[in-house]
Amino acid sequence: MARMTAVGSLRETHHFNNKVVREGRSGPPLHIHWLQTEYFKVEKGVIGIHKNGKEIAATKDDGILEIPAGTRHRFWAHSSTTEDLVFKVWAEPQDIDHSFDENFLRNFTGYQRDCQMQGIKPSPFQLILLSYNSATMGTPPFWMPLWLLKGINYILAFWIAKALLGYRESYPEYTRPTKTTTQN
Structure with a gap:
């Protein structure tokens, strides 16, 4: 938990x-x-x-x-x-775009929770896209150059998960809205 x-x-x-x-x-x-x-x-x-x-x-x-x-x-x-x-x-640091932050965790766990509630297995491609968007990627147990690992994950995330399968990097139902100010 x-x-x-x-x-x-x-x-x-x-x-x-x-x-x-x-x-x-x-x-x-x-x-x-x-x-x-x-x-x-x-x-x-x-x-x-x-x-x-x-x-x-x-x-x-x-x-x-x-x-x-x-x-x-x-x-x-x-x-x-x-x-x-x-x-x-x-x-x-936390003040960078595409980081391991609260919204990544909300998307990652929210998606997995919804899959569990629906009795379906999470798509590994969706998980790779959510992770890559937060500058995080899975790695094999053996050494691989970081540039090659990033390239493979990029192809899996953006060419397959996003372009081919239609997954998104984040979902509004999981993401905490940002505070905005209104002017009178």
Whole structure:
């Protein structure tokens, strides 16, 4: 479960009583944010982080964990814990277009929730387009030059998902409206 705590910050909980969490499959697949550095701050439990081929197990005593832009990583509730994992996660800078931000998370989770409610599998092409639009992309477990990985994801996102299949980068039903001022 995830909920926004402040602009750009997210508090995420991985409940230990969930089978997916206990099996170490609670986080996203291996991915890269190419414009932003991602930060984690554990509040409870143990987080596992796969960072460029190395596994880290961290607790609240480890302070803020930094994943620099361009780093292959994933995270999950580490198998050494027997309690819920609770942590804050954010990415910086936040004042850029096409970033890992609240509206990306609303679109990504909203789309998946709607698919689940309708009993259909999410389209991997829609997920790739939503991710690419936020300067995030899935990555294979083996090394690949970032320029090649971006090129492949661009083709999958914009040539196939958007142009061929008609998916969009974001949807108004999931996106938080921006505040506008009116003049009298």
